[in-house]
Amino acid sequence: MPRTGRRPGPGGTRDKILAAARAQFGKLGYERATIRGIARAARVDPKLVLHYFGSKDGVFKAAMEFPFDPAEAIPQLLAPGVDGLGERLVRFFIDVWDSPAGARAHALVRSIVASDEAASLLRDFVRREVLARVAESLEVPDPQLRAGLAASQLVGVAILRYIVKVEPIVSATPDELAAWLGPTLQRYFTARDGDHRGLPGPGHARGTDRRRKRPARSA
CATH class of the missing domain: 1.10.357.10 (Tetracycline Repressor, domain 2)
Incomplete structure (x- = not known):
């Protein structure tokens, strides 16, 4: 039986893409996530992702919904x-x-x-x-x-x-x-x-052992 009712509008499509993008970026990281992967997860054409967001960087920023740019x-x-x-x-x-x-x-x-x-x-x-x-x-x-x-x-x-x-x-x-x-x-x-006003220096942070060695005990 064919489905009835209205098809998802532009707002629904955009939200689907953003949800898919958050999942892809969260799972794969920015470098490994791709426009094609996001589109596949959202079940839309990759061109639609670019239409809404322009680039991978654009969809990444939109997915964050950060309060400033x-x-x-x-x-x-x-x-x-x-x-x-x-x-x-x-x-x-x-x-x-x-x-x-x-x-x-x-x-x-x-x-x-x-x-x-x-x-x-x-x-x-x-x-x-x-x-x-x-x-x-x-x-x-x-x-x-x-x-x-x-x-x-x-x-x-x-x-x-x-x-x-x-x-x-x-x-x-x-x-x-x-x-x-x-x-x-x-x-x-x-x-x-x-x-560093008394704080450990960079060498200490990288694991350098600067502790003073104790003198060896005499037999």
Whole structure:
């Protein structure tokens, strides 16, 4: 018996593609996922994926539903130079998370706890779209590591402020958070090797054993 009722409209097709894209990117990662694979999972023609999103990068960003476009926001934050970058990043992220658009970001963070695919999707997005852009602007050793450490601070505060809701972090103003966290991020961005203020240096982080050897006991 033939099916009755209306065929899925453009909105339904787009949603199917996005659902398939999230599954493909989460399972395979950005590099291995393909337009054809996404189209196959969504049961649509690959040309339809390109029609809606233009490219693999386009469907990847749309699948994330991130509350801002890093391609626009990160260059604007970097434009004034590295001086003050720590506080600018903190203020920007807190403002985004506090806004109505931040609700999607809250949902993303909640989802990574319960879903390996969601964690993989968010990890690839942050690595490609946020950390890589920040790291390119840093003229210091280990820029990727430094950008990753800065991101760990921002994500940690987001979890405590919006998901777990720990006081007094919840009630702290954006200015207060920027004043406390900004200098920490700034040190990640600008500290030279050997200027870690008592923290283990890069050699220690890579597994170098710098413990002082005990003198051998005499027989």
